[in-house]
Amino acid sequence: MSxxxxxxVELADSxxxxxxxxxxxxxxxxxEAGQGRPPYPRYEVITPExxxxxxxxxxxxxxxxxxxxxxxxxxxxxxxxxxxAGFVMGALLxxxxxxxxxxxxxxxxxxAATLCVAADAAVVLGYLRYIERTTGGHWFADxxxxxxxxxxxxxxxxxxxxxxxxxxxxxVAAVAVAEAGVFCLVLELMLNRAxxxxxxxxxSLYPFVTAEILAILLAVIDRTPALKEKxxxxxxx
Amino acid sequence: xxxxxxxxxxxxxxxxxYPAARRRNWNNMFRVSATLSRPVDPAVLQTAxxxxxxxxxxxxxxxxxxxxxxxxxxxPSPPRVRQDSACPLAHIRFSEIxxxxxxxxxxxxxxxxxxxxxxxxxxxxxxxxxxxxxxYLEQKEGILIPxxxxxxxxxxxxxxxxxxxxxxxxxxxxxxxxxxxSAYHIEGTKETDGYLNQTTGILxxxxxLSLARSYGATLTEFLTAVMILSILKIQQRERPRAHxxxxxxxxxxxxxRRLFPSETMRNFALFATPGIDPKLGExxxxxxxxMVHYQMGAxxxxxxxxxxxxxxxxxxxxMLLKLMPLFIKNAAxxxxxNMVGESKACLSLSNLGQVQIPAEMQPYVTRFDFVLGAxxxxxxxxxxxxxxxxxxxxxxxxxxxxxxxxAFFTDLRGLGLHVKVExxxxx
Numbered sequence: 001m002s003x004x005x006x007x008x009v010e011l012a013d014s015x016x017x018x019x020x021x022x023x024x025x026x027x028x029x030x031x032e033a034g035q036g037r038p039p040y041p042r043y044e045v046i047t048p049e050x051x052x053x054x055x056x057x058x059x060x061x062x063x064x065x066x067x068x069x070x071x072x073x074x075x076x077x078x079x080x081x082x083x084x085a086g087f088v089m090g091a092l093l094x095x096x097x098x099x100x101x102x103x104x105x106x107x108x109x110x111x112a113a114t115l116c117v118a119a120d121a122a123v124v125l126g127y128l129r130y131i132e133r134t135t136g137g138h139w140f141a142d143x144x145x146x147x148x149x150x151x152x153x154x155x156x157x158x159x160x161x162x163x164x165x166x167x168x169x170x171x172v173a174a175v176a177v178a179e180a181g182v183f184c185l186v187l188e189l190m191l192n193r194a195x196x197x198x199x200x201x202x203x204s205l206y207p208f209v210t211a212e213i214l215a216i217l218l219a220v221i222d223r224t225p226a227l228k229e230k231x232x233x234x235x236x237x
Numbered sequence: 238x239x240x241x242x243x244x245x246x247x248x249x250x251x252x253x254x255y256p257a258a259r260r261r262n263w264n265n266m267f268r269v270s271a272t273l274s275r276p277v278d279p280a281v282l283q284t285a286x287x288x289x290x291x292x293x294x295x296x297x298x299x300x301x302x303x304x305x306x307x308x309x310x311x312x313p314s315p316p317r318v319r320q321d322s323a324c325p326l327a328h329i330r331f332s333e334i335x336x337x338x339x340x341x342x343x344x345x346x347x348x349x350x351x352x353x354x355x356x357x358x359x360x361x362x363x364x365x366x367x368x369x370x371x372x373y374l375e376q377k378e379g380i381l382i383p384x385x386x387x388x389x390x391x392x393x394x395x396x397x398x399x400x401x402x403x404x405x406x407x408x409x410x411x412x413x414x415x416x417x418x419s420a421y422h423i424e425g426t427k428e429t430d431g432y433l434n435q436t437t438g439i440l441x442x443x444x445x446l447s448l449a450r451s452y453g454a455t456l457t458e459f460l461t462a463v464m465i466l467s468i469l470k471i472q473q474r475e476r477p478r479a480h481x482x483x484x485x486x487x488x489x490x491x492x493x494r495r496l497f498p499s500e501t502m503r504n505f506a507l508f509a510t511p512g513i514d515p516k517l518g519e520x521x522x523x524x525x526x527x528m529v530h531y532q533m534g535a536x537x538x539x540x541x542x543x544x545x546x547x548x549x550x551x552x553x554x555x556m557l558l559k560l561m562p563l564f565i566k567n568a569a570x571x572x573x574x575n576m577v578g579e580s581k582a583c584l585s586l587s588n589l590g591q592v593q594i595p596a597e598m599q600p601y602v603t604r605f606d607f608v609l610g611a612x613x614x615x616x617x618x619x620x621x622x623x624x625x626x627x628x629x630x631x632x633x634x635x636x637x638x639x640x641x642x643x644a645f646f647t648d649l650r651g652l653g654l655h656v657k658v659e660x661x662x663x664x
Contacts (some may be wrong), residue, residue, distance in 0.1 A: 007643060007646065007647050007650065008647065008650045009438075009650055009656045009657065009658045010657040010658070011649070011656065011657070011658060011659075012657060012658065012659035012660075013657065015658070015660065016657065016664065017637060017662065018658075019436045019642065019658055019659075019660035019662050020639055020643035020646055020647065020658065021643055022639075037345065038661070039435075039437070039659055039660075040321060040322070040323050040324060040325070040344065040435075040661040041320065041321060041322060041323050041324035041344060041660055042323060043324070043432075043661075043663045043664075044323065064541075108412075123598050124604065135264070137627055
C-alpha cells in the first residue's frame with residue numbers, strides 16, 4: 001500500500017506514478033509498488049497510416065483531368081482545334097498550382113509560403129501571357145506582368161517580415177495595409193500607361209491616403225506599449 | 238419460411254441531438270462495467286449476450302438515417318464481444334454506430350458495456366449490464382438468479398412501457414425558459430490521439446455519506462459542492478482577475494423515473510445545473526453545499542421538470558421543423574449544440590447511486606464503475622456510483638493535465654476522507 005507524498009492519497013498497486021501530480025512512487029517497504037494489475041490493457045502506440053502527398057496530388061490531377069478532357073473534346077468537335085478550351089485549361093492549371101503548393105508543404109507551410117507565392121505568380125503570369133498571345137493583345141508587358149509581380153512581391157514581403165524579421169502581428173498588418181495603398185496607386189498608374197486612360201491619378205489616391213495613414217497609426221500603436229495595452233483593454237473581443 | 242421483421246423505433250426526445258452533434262472524432266458514449274471475482278470467459282459472455290439481447294430491443298439496435306429523422310433499427314444478430322482497449326470509450330466511428338450502437342468488452346475480471354447515448358441513459362445501461370451479468374453468471378457458475386433489483390427476466394418478452402418515449406408522456410402544458418448563463422471550462426493540452434484519461438477515486442461510501450449528511454446534503458449535492466470549489470481554485474489560478482471569471486456550474490443529470498412512474502429503458506433524464514458566481518466573492522464549503530442543496534431542491538420536482546420536458550418536446554413538434562430534410566435539421570441542431578449545448582456547465586457529475594443486485598449475484602461481483610466520455614467542448618466529466626460499501630468516482634478527461642483530478646481528490650482528502658486512486662495513465 002503506497003501513498004503519494006504530495007497529494008496524500010493512497011495509490012493503487014498498478015500506479016508507478018501518482019495520477020494526480022505525477023510524482024514517482026518510491027516505497028522501500030513495498031518493492032512491488034507499481035507492479036499490480038493495471039485497470040486497462042497496456043497502451044500501444046498505433047501510428048495511423050498517412051496518405052502520401054503524391055497520391056493526393058495524383059487524385060487531384062485525375063479529378064481536374066475530367067473537365068479538361070470534356071472541354072477539349074467539345075472544342076475540337078466544334079472548331080477542329082483548341083480555342084476557348086485553352087482558357088479553361090489554363091484556369092484549371094492555375095487552380096491546381098494554388099492547391100498543390102499548400103498540400104506539398106503541409107506541416108511546414110509557414111516556411112514554404114514564399115515558394116508557394118512565387119509558384120502561384122509564375123503560373124498566373126504564364127496564363128495571362130497565353131491569353132494575350134491567343135487574343136492578340138498588347139497588355140502583358142505593360143500591365144499584367146508588373147501588377148502580378150508587385151502583388152506577389154507585396155505578399156512575399158509580408159511573409160518574410162513575419163518569418164525572418166520577427167515583426168509583431170501589428171507591424172505586419174501595418175506593412176500589409178501600406179502595401180495595399182501603394183498597390184492601388186501602381187494599379188491605376190499601369191492602367192493609365194497601358195491603356196492610355198488618363199494622364200493623372202484619380203481614384204487610387206483615396207485608398208492610398210487612407211491606407212498610409214492607417215499603416216502609420218498601426219505602426220505607432222505597435223511602437224507604444226502603453227497605448228497598445230490601453231487599446232487592447234478597451235477593444236478586446 | 239417466415240422472415241422475422243426487424244423492429245424499428247423513433248429516437249426519443251433527448252436522443253435526437255446526439256447524431257446531429259457528433260464530430261469526426263467524437264460521439265457521445267458512456268460506459269458501465271462490473272468487476273467479477275474470477276476472470277471473464279469470453280465464450281460464455283458471447284452466449285450470455287445472445288441470450289440477453291432479445292430482452293432489450295431498444296438497446297440491441299443500430300442507428301439508421303431517414304429522410305426527416307434518424308431512427309433506431311433492431312440488429313439481426315448481436316455483436317461479437319471484444320477485448321477492452323487501453324482507455325475506456327475508445328473512439329467509435331459513426332459508421333460503426335450505424336452498424337451497432339453499443340459494444341460489450343471484457344478485460345481480465347471485468348465486463349464493460351459501452352453504449353451510444355441516443356439509445357438509453359446510465360440507468361438503462363446499468364439494467365442492461367446487470368441482466369447480462371445475471372445471464373453470464375447463470376451460464377458460467379450454474380446458479381439461478383431471480384429477476385429483480387434491476388435484473389430483468391430474459392425469458393419474458395419486452396414490455397411496451399420499456400420502449401416508450403416517456404418525454405412525450407410526461408410533457409407539461411407550459412414550457413420553461415432555456416436561458417442560462419455560460420460557465421467556465423477547464424482548459425488544457427488536448428490528447429492528440431483521442432486518448433481518454435480515467436482516474437478513479439475509491440472512497441468509503443459510508444464515510445462520504447456521513448460527511449455529506451453532516452453538511453445537511455445528499456451525497457450528490459455534497460460531491461457537486463466540493464467539485465465546484467475545486468474548479469473555483471483552478472479558475473482563480475488561471476484567471477487572476479476576478480471580473481473575468483465565469484460562473485461555475487455542474488450539470489447534474491436527474492433520473493426522471495424517480496419523479497414520474499415510468500419504466501422506460503430509453504433516455505429519461507434531465508438535469509439541474511447548480512453553481513456559483515465567482516465574481517461575487519469568496520465561498521466556503523458549507524455555503525456552497527447549502528446553495529447547491531437549495532438550487533437542486535428548487536429545480537428537481539415534477540412540475541418544473543415537466544415544464545422543461547415540454548420545452549424540448551414542443552420544439553420537436555413544430556411542423557416546419559418536422560418537414561425539414563434531415564441534413565438541414567442536422568446542420569441547425571449542430572449549430573445550436575455548438576453554441577449553447579455544452580456551454581452552460583463546466584462538466585457533468587452523474588451519480589447512479591447505490592447499485593443493488595440480487596443476493597445470489599453478490600459473491601461473484603466485486604465492483605461496478607460508471608464512466609462518462611468527455612464531451613465535444615468540455616474536457617472533463619465525472620461518473621459516480623457506490624457498490625458494496627465503496628464509492629467509485631470516475632473522472633475522465635481528454636486533456637493531459639490532471640488539474641481537476643488533483644484539486645478534487647486532494648480536497649476530499651483534506652475533508653478527512655480516505656481516497657485511493659487508480660488510473661489508466663500512460664508510462
